[in-house]
Every structure is written in C-alpha cells, then in structure tokens.
Amino acid sequence: MxxxxxxxxxxxxxxxxxxxxxxxxxxxxxxxxxxxxxxxxxxxxxxxxxxxxxxxxxxxxxxxxxxxxxxxxxxxxxxxxxxxxxxxxxxxxxxxxxxxxxxxxxxxxxxxxxxxxxxxxxxxxxLTRSSPKSMHDVMIFNSHTVYPLFHTLPSAVREGKHQHKKAFGVQSEDIFEALYRTEEERMKFMRFFYSIWSNDGPYILNAFDLSSFKDVCDVGGGTGVLAQQFARMYPDARVTLFDLPDVLEVTQKHFLTFGNVKLHAGDFFKDKIPEGDLYILAQVVHDWKEDQCLTLLRNIHSSCRPGGGVLIIETLLREDRTGPITAQIHSVIMLMHTVGKERTATEYTELLTQAGFRDVRVAHTGKTFNAILARK
Ligand SMILES: C[S@@+](CC[C@H](N)C(=O)[O-])C[C@H]1O[C@@H](n2cnc3c(N)ncnc32)[C@H](O)[C@@H]1O
The missing domain is CATH 1.10.10.10 (Winged helix-like DNA-binding domain superfamily/Winged helix DNA-binding domain)
Structure with a gap:
C-alpha cells in the first residue's frame, strides 16, 4: 500500500x-x-x-x-x-x-x-467587536465551550461519543438540549455562527449561480445570517428561515436586521418543511448520524419542487484521508459535541443519492467551507 x-x-x-x-x-x-x-x-x-x-x-x-x-x-x-x-x-x-x-x-x-x-x-x-468581519464571538465560544470540551477528548475517543455530561454536567442525550442548556449558552452558540458567516458566507453563496431558485429555505438556519446574505444577493428570491421555535424567537429579537426573510418554526425531523426550490443546509448535516441525515434529506426531498435543489455547506474531508487538518479537527470536535462527524464529498453524495437527489456537484472554495449542490 x-x-x-x-x-x-x-x-x-x-x-x-x-x-x-x-x-x-x-x-x-x-x-x-x-x-x-x-x-x-x-x-x-x-x-x-x-x-x-x-x-x-x-x-x-x-x-x-x-x-x-x-x-x-x-x-x-x-x-x-x-x-x-x-x-x-x-x-x-x-x-x-x-x-x-x-x-x-x-x-x-x-x-x-x-x-x-x-x-x-x-x-x-x-478581533475587535466593532469590525464587520469580527471573529470576537468565535473566540468567546472557543474559549468558553470548545476549550473545556477538549479536556474530555480522551474519554470521547475511548467511548466514541459526545461528552456533554463530563464537560458541562448535562444529562440529556438530545444534543441541542445540551448545546442550548441555558439562554446564555444558546446565545453564545448563535453568536459564534453569526460571526463565522460574516467572513465565510460570501465565498459559499458565490460558489454556484443560485439565481434560478426563487423559493429558498435555510433549514436549521439559526440566526438567519446566511438567509439574509442570500436575500441581499438575490433580491428576487423569497427566503424562509426554518429552525426550532425557541431559536427563531432569539433570531427575531437579536439577529434579523434585513426584513426580507420569513420565519417558519418547526422540527426538521418531524414537521413538514415548507415547499420550495432550494434548501440550504449549512453545518447541519454534520451534526447527525447517517440515519438521521437520511430522515432530514428525505423530508427535504418530499417538499422540494421537481428541478429544485439542496445546497449542503460543510467542511469536506479529502477522500484519501490526508486532510485538510481543519476538517479533521472539526470532526474531532463533532465527536465530543454532537452525534455527527465531518464527511468526504463521496459520503455526502451517497447520502444525497439515497435520499433521492441526483446531479451532485461539489464546489471547493479554497476556504474553510465548501458547497455541494444536488438536484431533485
Ligand atoms: C450547527 S447549527 C447551524 C446553524 C446555521 N445553519 C448556520 O450555519 O449558521 C445547527 C442548527 O440546526 C438547528 N436545529 C437542530 N435541531 C433541529 C430540529 N430538530 N429542527 C429544526 N432545526 C434544528 C439548530 O437550532 C441550529 O440552528
């Protein structure tokens, strides 16, 4: 070999x-x-x-x-x-x-x-809070949440599962109950993602020409930062943000600055996702196990209009397991923090194909996150 x-x-x-x-x-x-x-x-x-x-x-x-x-x-x-x-x-x-x-x-x-x-x-x-490209909140989340989580890495590797109980004293097996264990923690988590997309969002949204999609739903879109960037970039699109009810309440209060985004509360495993042409899944699929990813993608597939698509945004592992180190470290964090992992483009293609999607295309941005577009 x-x-x-x-x-x-x-x-x-x-x-x-x-x-x-x-x-x-x-x-x-x-x-x-x-x-x-x-x-x-x-x-x-x-x-x-x-x-x-x-x-x-x-x-x-x-x-x-x-x-x-x-x-x-x-x-x-x-x-x-x-x-x-x-x-x-x-x-x-x-x-x-x-x-x-x-x-x-x-x-x-x-x-x-x-x-x-x-x-x-x-x-x-x-690093300054006032900068439009500020990563201050990424640093705070890393310092308060990810850094202590790393103390539990040996147990995570031994047990092969998340360490919410050891790191934060949370009993729940529901990962988002653990991540959102207090209002303060939920806010830190949401600010972290808002801050990430302030820098990476434009690279992702420019990876493909998405102008033909008119009804767009950001599924598990959290703060709506990407949904709002999409709505600005494609003013003809009708953009919906789908997430858990408590999350959308916080989004409405603290993060929605651009009016042109509709909110739709629900559980993406159980509830019907609104009918549409394009579904954005940014750092959502990597939170879950294969069977849960398939449930979510099939749910999206059944709401997606023929010819519509799904845009998965994740950091991608190379097929030959040599890197990139950012994705490999993300996958270690996913082990301690979620029930998911980072995947290769082939693994995402298999999930998408099993859920009924076709014509899978991968765009490497050269930055941390890449985009995968598949059609119904
Ligand atoms: C890792 S965050 C990504 C947030 C957002 N896509 C972004 O990149 O900024 C995952 C999102 O999925 C949402 N989520 C988790 N479980 C959900 C469920 N069962 N139904 C709907 N949304 C859910 C969380 O509230 C959170 O906003």
Missing part, C-alpha cells in the same frame, strides 16, 4: 534533528488561550478606540479596564461593601500583551522608555 505524503506541514519533516515542529504543536493551546484571553478582556477593542489607533500603555489599559469593570461590578460591590479595584493586574496584563506582540496580534513601540501597544491589521479587522 502506498503511503500518502501531505505537504500541508512542510515544517514537520524539515528539521528532524530538533523538535521545532513538535514544540509548535505542543504550544498551540497556549497561544489560543492567550488570544482568547486578550479578546475576553477587551484588549483589542480598547486599543482600537484610541485616537488614530495610536495605542496605549499598559497602565492606561489597566485604568480603562478598571473603569469598564467598575460599571459592571458597581452594584455587586456596593452590596458586598467591597472597595473598587483594578479588574486586571498591571504585571499580568503586561505579560499578556507582550505575548500578543510575539504572536503578531499587537505591535509595540517604546517612547521615552514607555511601551505603547497597538493593534496589528489582522487584530483590527478580525
């Missing part, structure tokens, strides 16, 4: 006499947590707000954080009779921002012996 060689990590074989690559891998979680912590403390937001984005000293950052913390904690502190203090230590923050400089997230310059920190372009664009 031929061994498959991947060039994805050229460093992996470059220096066999020193463990540079292994050290990089071993330190990965440290770098992630430094990034998450800087986001949580609002470092990038505060630096962005300085005149001409010129930046701040650590002392000024500490003072700003203290002011913000004061506002939030005022009531609690008054109740407890506690004095107001800085919410972060100068020494701790100095080490954190220096590490952010090392990670190329911040720049530092020394003026008269004092260090001034400012955002790099990447940090300005992707």
């Amino acid at each position: 031929a061994l498959q060689q991947t060039n994805e990590n050229p460093q992996a074989s470059a220096e066999d006499d020193y463990p540079t690559y292994i050290q990089e891998l071993a330190n990965g979680y440290r770098k992630s947590k430094i990034l998450f912590t800087a986001c949580e403390l609002g470092v990038f937001d505060l630096l962005e707000d300085t005149p001409d984005r010129a930046g701040m000293t650590v002392a000024a950052l500490v003072a700003e954080m203290g002011r913000a913390g004061d506002q939030q904690q005022q009531q609690q502190e008054e109740e407890e009779g506690a004095g107001r203090g800085e919410v972060v230590s100068k020494d701790g923050l100095e080490r954190l921002v220096d590490a952010c400089v090392g990670l190329d997230l911040l720049r530092v310059s020394i003026h008269e012996g004092t260090a001034i920190y400012s955002n790099t372009k990447q940090a300005s664009t992707y």
Whole structure:
C-alpha cells in the first residue's frame, strides 16, 4: 500500500534533528488561550478606540479596564461593601500583551522608555467587536465551550461519543438540549455562527449561480445570517428561515436586521418543511448520524419542487484521508459535541443519492467551507 505524503506541514519533516515542529504543536493551546484571553478582556477593542489607533500603555489599559469593570461590578460591590479595584493586574496584563506582540496580534513601540501597544491589521479587522468581519464571538465560544470540551477528548475517543455530561454536567442525550442548556449558552452558540458567516458566507453563496431558485429555505438556519446574505444577493428570491421555535424567537429579537426573510418554526425531523426550490443546509448535516441525515434529506426531498435543489455547506474531508487538518479537527470536535462527524464529498453524495437527489456537484472554495449542490 502506498503511503500518502501531505505537504500541508512542510515544517514537520524539515528539521528532524530538533523538535521545532513538535514544540509548535505542543504550544498551540497556549497561544489560543492567550488570544482568547486578550479578546475576553477587551484588549483589542480598547486599543482600537484610541485616537488614530495610536495605542496605549499598559497602565492606561489597566485604568480603562478598571473603569469598564467598575460599571459592571458597581452594584455587586456596593452590596458586598467591597472597595473598587483594578479588574486586571498591571504585571499580568503586561505579560499578556507582550505575548500578543510575539504572536503578531499587537505591535509595540517604546517612547521615552514607555511601551505603547497597538493593534496589528489582522487584530483590527478580525478581533475587535466593532469590525464587520469580527471573529470576537468565535473566540468567546472557543474559549468558553470548545476549550473545556477538549479536556474530555480522551474519554470521547475511548467511548466514541459526545461528552456533554463530563464537560458541562448535562444529562440529556438530545444534543441541542445540551448545546442550548441555558439562554446564555444558546446565545453564545448563535453568536459564534453569526460571526463565522460574516467572513465565510460570501465565498459559499458565490460558489454556484443560485439565481434560478426563487423559493429558498435555510433549514436549521439559526440566526438567519446566511438567509439574509442570500436575500441581499438575490433580491428576487423569497427566503424562509426554518429552525426550532425557541431559536427563531432569539433570531427575531437579536439577529434579523434585513426584513426580507420569513420565519417558519418547526422540527426538521418531524414537521413538514415548507415547499420550495432550494434548501440550504449549512453545518447541519454534520451534526447527525447517517440515519438521521437520511430522515432530514428525505423530508427535504418530499417538499422540494421537481428541478429544485439542496445546497449542503460543510467542511469536506479529502477522500484519501490526508486532510485538510481543519476538517479533521472539526470532526474531532463533532465527536465530543454532537452525534455527527465531518464527511468526504463521496459520503455526502451517497447520502444525497439515497435520499433521492441526483446531479451532485461539489464546489471547493479554497476556504474553510465548501458547497455541494444536488438536484431533485
Ligand atoms: C450547527 S447549527 C447551524 C446553524 C446555521 N445553519 C448556520 O450555519 O449558521 C445547527 C442548527 O440546526 C438547528 N436545529 C437542530 N435541531 C433541529 C430540529 N430538530 N429542527 C429544526 N432545526 C434544528 C439548530 O437550532 C441550529 O440552528
């Protein structure tokens, strides 16, 4: 049998006499947590707000954080009779921002012996809350949910199943009951997806010409971020967002900014999905086992008009199992978090064909997510 060689990590074989690559891998979680912590403390937001984005000293950052913390904690502190203090230590923050400089997230310059920190372009664009391309909420979900979940990876591998009980104390076998265990968790989950599609949505929606589809339903569409992008891109289309009732209530209240999307509440395993020409399934199929995927796809097939289609949006594994590493890691996360997994284009094609769809076409965007379009 031929061994498959991947060039994805050229460093992996470059220096066999020193463990540079292994050290990089071993330190990965440290770098992630430094990034998450800087986001949580609002470092990038505060630096962005300085005149001409010129930046701040650590002392000024500490003072700003203290002011913000004061506002939030005022009531609690008054109740407890506690004095107001800085919410972060100068020494701790100095080490954190220096590490952010090392990670190329911040720049530092020394003026008269004092260090001034400012955002790099990447940090300005992707890590500040105010940016239209902000990934702040992706960082928060990763920090609060995915990072602790990774502690359970050994058990997940041993047991071959999700770890909601070990990670979060949730008994339910219903994965969305576990994911939406509190209103706060549901909000974090929804914000995470909203943030993902702010960057990736346009690549996906441009992967195929979808202009011939007039009645479009985003099934399990959550915040409706993709549905809204679709409605903007194709103003002639009538777009419906289908999801669980409680989710749509949150969507209506917090995420719907573009009026041209209709909401339809239901359970996509049990209820009839509205009749239409195109069904979008973005990061939905990967949540479920094969039999559940087939139930969902058959349900969609029975509502789909002849000539209509289904657009599956997922990260795709290569057929030869060599990567991409992003999809392989997603699949590990799916093991701990859901009953599903990531799949190859062939596996999706088999599911679609079994559900009655034909003419399956795959579009690789070159980014994290790819699109698969099949017709009825
Ligand atoms: C992984 S999220 C993806 C959300 C959205 N498609 C996106 O990419 O932003 C899966 C979505 O499926 C919805 N969902 C889960 N079970 C469902 C069910 N039985 N019926 C309808 N929607 C469901 C969830 O509420 C959630 O919005």
